[in-house]
Amino acid sequence: MTSITLVRGDITQESVDAVVNAANSSLLGGGGVDGAIHRRGGPEILAECRKLRASHYGKGLPTGRAVATTAGRLDARWVIHTVGPVWSATEDRSGLLASCYRESLRVADELGATTVAFPAISTGVYRWPMDDAARIAVETVRATATGVEEVRFVLFDDTAYETFARRLDRPPLP
Numbered sequence: 001m002t003s004i005t006l007v008r009g010d011i012t013q014e015s016v017d018a019v020v021n022a023a024n025s026s027l028l029g030g031g032g033v034d035g036a037i038h039r040r041g042g043p044e045i046l047a048e049c050r051k052l053r054a055s056h057y058g059k060g061l062p063t064g065r066a067v068a069t070t071a072g073r074l075d076a077r078w079v080i081h082t083v084g085p086v087w088s089a090t091e092d093r094s095g096l097l098a099s100c101y102r103e104s105l106r107v108a109d110e111l112g113a114t115t116v117a118f119p120a121i122s123t124g125v126y127r128w129p130m131d132d133a134a135r136i137a138v139e140t141v142r143a144t145a146t147g148v149e150e151v152r153f154v155l156f157d158d159t160a161y162e163t164f165a166r167r168l169d170r171p172p173l174p
């Protein structure tokens with residue numbers, strides 16, 4: 001049974017087996033969570049990402065997929081990079097967003113990670129509406145069979161936290 005916990009804060013400060021990165025398909029860094037992870041985690045993470053680009057992922061990591069690297073100086077063993085879809089008002093891409101959570105948990109299982117921290121994938125630069133993103137995140141994690149014991153959603157601001165809390169029937173921030 002996987003327990004779901006909620007934290008309001010910066011995902012790069014969490015102590016977990018694996019931190020999930022809302023990456024872009026280049027795997028070569030970006031803004032938001034991605035920038036924060038590379039800044040705090042240090043150059044080892046980018047070095048492994050470059051190796052992945054030079055080997056398995058020459059064209060980049062496809063949307064909805066996930067791949068692991070070292071976590072460098074983060075208090076974690078691995079970073080699991082996943083590429084969320086860009087929000088579209090005309091096309092339903094929710095299957096791809098669900099896939100990010102499912103594939104990240106699959107990679108976590110392969111690694112033997114039992115605690116995994118997720119950001120709200122696609123809700124930043126990729127503009128996915130927070131309530132719908134929270135619904136997809138929670139429903140997908142609940143529906144995925146995994147050996148991961150704790151999924152920790154780490155939400156960067158109060159609004160994101162409260163949106164996830166409502167979806168999970170948890171109390172709002174004090």
Ligand code: ADP
Binds near residue numbers: 022033120123125156
């Ligand atoms: P995407 O490109 O998938 O939209 P972003 O990194 O732009 O990814 O944003 C995803 C979510 O992560 C947003 O809700 C953003 O506010 C949040 N975020 C940004 N920095 C951090 C951080 N250090 N820890 C946790 N969440 C963060």
